[in-house]
Amino acid sequence: GAGVSQSPSNKVTEKGKDVELRCDPISGHTALYWYRQSLGQGLEFLIYFQGNSAPDKSGLPSDRFSAERTGGSVSTLTIQRTQQEDSAVYLCASSFVAGELFFGEGSRLTVL
């Protein structure tokens, strides 16, 4: 597609369940980012992939969060044993030029 695609756009889950969020970046973009956007908190960096290098996981808030990027393209963010504080919009972005990120519309996660 022309832009960054994320799915699902909305996810409602029960506390304790696992969720997977998917990101399909722009073709040819070597860098992929996950951010979390909470009301009043701005954008919180989670994880960054660049080519075949080891990912920068320094922003992951706990070991319940993990992400992978297969074949240098599609990425999946997994949250295990979800908690209510995980409720947020999860944003994926891809980039070819350093610092110039193209964002998807996000996946809104609500944990009941």
Place this chain on the structure above:
Amino acid sequence: GNSVTQMEGPVTLSEEAFLTINCTYTATGYPSLFWYVQYPGEGLQLLLKATKADDKGSNKGFEATYRKETTSFHLEKGSVQVSDSAVYFCALSDPRGAGSYQLTFGKGTKLSVIP
């Protein structure tokens, strides 16, 4: 560590008014600076950038100048339109090697422009 502080919103202006959104930063190195905009119902998109001191980024009538001496990158527009209503995010890069840039974002400033 790196951080970005921008003025809290919301900001409400009448059409054709002058806009300033303040942004200051803290960084250990020599970051690049960015403004991103999020229109209602859309994803964030790059508005403008500046990569070194005294550079001016501009786009769609918006401007921002990279001021190293005051560690600032204030966003300005001379005459806002209703279509400029959005949330604006200031951001800086954290260069960790060639081609690798994690962005640190401010909390965002919501702008509403009324006719």
